[in-house]
Amino acid sequence: xxxxxxxxxxxxxxxxxxxxxxxxxxxxxxxxxxxxxxxxxxxxxxxxxxxxxxxxxxxxxxxxxxxxxxxxxxxxxxxxxxxxxxxxxxxxxxxxxxxxxxxxxxxxxxxxxxxxxxxxxxxxxxxxxxxxxxxxxxxxxxxxxxxxxxxxxxxxxxxxxxxxxxxxxxxxxxxxxxxxxxxxxxxxxxxxxxxxxxxxxxxxxxxxxxxxxxxxxxxxxxxxxxxxxxxxxxxxxxxxxxxxxxxxxxxxxxxxxxxxxxxxxxxxxxxxxxxxxxxxxxxxxxxxxxxxxxxxxxxxxxxxxxxxxxxxxxxxxxxxxxxxxxxxxxxxxxxxxxxxxxxxxxxxxxxxxxxxxxxxxxxxxxxxxxxxxxxxxxxxxxxxxxxxxxxxxxxxxxxxxxxxxxxxxxxxxxxxxxxxxx
Numbered sequence: 001x002x003x004x005x006x007x008x009x010x011x012x013x014x015x016x017x018x019x020x021x022x023x024x025x026x027x028x029x030x031x032x033x034x035x036x037x038x039x040x041x042x043x044x045x046x047x048x049x050x051x052x053x054x055x056x057x058x059x060x061x062x063x064x065x066x067x068x069x070x071x072x073x074x075x076x077x078x079x080x081x082x083x084x085x086x087x088x089x090x091x092x093x094x095x096x097x098x099x100x101x102x103x104x105x106x107x108x109x110x111x112x113x114x115x116x117x118x119x120x121x122x123x124x125x126x127x128x129x130x131x132x133x134x135x136x137x138x139x140x141x142x143x144x145x146x147x148x149x150x151x152x153x154x155x156x157x158x159x160x161x162x163x164x165x166x167x168x169x170x171x172x173x174x175x176x177x178x179x180x181x182x183x184x185x186x187x188x189x190x191x192x193x194x195x196x197x198x199x200x201x202x203x204x205x206x207x208x209x210x211x212x213x214x215x216x217x218x219x220x221x222x223x224x225x226x227x228x229x230x231x232x233x234x235x236x237x238x239x240x241x242x243x244x245x246x247x248x249x250x251x252x253x254x255x256x257x258x259x260x261x262x263x264x265x266x267x268x269x270x271x272x273x274x275x276x277x278x279x280x281x282x283x284x285x286x287x288x289x290x291x292x293x294x295x296x297x298x299x300x301x302x303x304x305x306x307x308x309x310x311x312x313x314x315x316x317x318x319x320x321x322x323x324x325x326x327x328x329x330x331x332x333x334x335x336x337x338x339x340x341x342x343x344x345x346x347x348x349x350x351x352x353x354x355x356x357x358x359x360x361x362x363x364x365x366x367x368x369x370x371x372x373x374x375x376x377x378x379x380x381x382x383x384x385x386x387x388x389x390x391x392x393x394x395x396x397x398x399x400x401x402x403x404x405x406x407x408x409x410x411x412x413x414x415x416x417x418x419x420x421x422x
Contacts, residue, residue, distance in 0.1 A: 016043040021100040037070035072153040131162035138169045158191035221254035243276045260401045302416045303398040314387040
């Protein structure tokens with residue numbers, strides 16, 4: 001006769017044993033999220049299953065950084081031991097749960113914490129004491145024990161220097177940011193950049209502020225009111241760092257978007273890439289003694305001249321119409337006025353906004369109809385006063401909205417060369 005128990009395949013129907021010493025000595029004083037991390041990982045340890053810190057974070061709806069802080073906390077308490085896989089990689093380690101009974105009664109033969117990173121050793125250091133004293137002066141309050149352990153974790157896990165941590169508190173205070181998670185994110189970012197002293201941090205901030213100014217000026221030139229995306233910042237960095245264009249040159253490229261309906265970074269990028277390649281070709285030609293062909297910039301200036309001539313011609317036709325039919329000038333003035341009213345209505349908080357917009361649209365349609373009748377009755381085409389573009393695809397800009405050269409570019413280039421030769 002044999003005896004056996006039914007196997008339970010669902011792990012979540014099993015039990016996880018927790019030492020009473022943990023509940024009595026550590027659970028009450030520990031941050032709640034740190035307790036969650038401990039218990040969830042303990043369950044997987046008992047099941048002899050692997051789980052990553054990223055998976056723990058997702059399961060508990062926590063940031064990955066906070067999971068790492070939890071392990072640093074429990075290591076200092078002596079509840080776990082980090083088994084590092086490489087001395088150089090402080091974040092690559094396994095976690096071993098310490099038997100708390102053996103620790104309490106002296107029966108454990110293993111150390112319960114890494115002495116060189118213990119709180120007692122760090123707190124005894126004068127530089128650390130001075131750091132906390134400076135932090136309290138900046139914050140204008142006493143630092144709690146939990147916050148102290150948080151700060152010490154930045155030294156252990158991020159390898160941040162006390163000098164940089166103090167500067168980080170001061171920097172965040174100037175920005176009126178007091179949340180410990182915000183400060184931690186700032187310190188971690190600096191540490192990731194390898195900034196170990198205040199001079200290095202200040203240089204980094206100065207360069208970063210310069211970049212932010214460049215991003216802002218480009219977006220202002222394009223008429224954008226939103227913040228730039230990471231990919232857009234990467235593209236803009238190549239303009240200033242790789243291609244070495246000045247801000248004025250980049251803004252000149254941004255002005256080329258005035259002829260398209262949807263200005264965008266990719267369009268400007270194509271223009272600047274063309275200019276950059278021409279610069280390189282020009283330098284190569286100069287070194288080889290060959291004569292350089294017309295640049296894209298020169299062709300675009302010719303397009304600009306064509307647009308100007310077309311606009312001047314349209315203005316002449318407009319004046320002729322106004323002289324022949326004065327009522328049409330009055331209608332155009334009314335159209336400008338109604339358009340202004342519609343713009344104001346769109347951004348207003350009026351309760352009757354929709355009704356007002358409907359009335360303005362009806363009024364606009366009525367005077368546009370009247371204008372069309374007046375033009376045709378007096379022998380003019382309906383579009384007689386409009387700017388007539390040679391190329392309707394690019395509207396005489398030479399560039400499509402995708403940033404590619406228009407199919408008319410070759411023809412206009414040939415035309416410009418012929419003008420030069422003649």
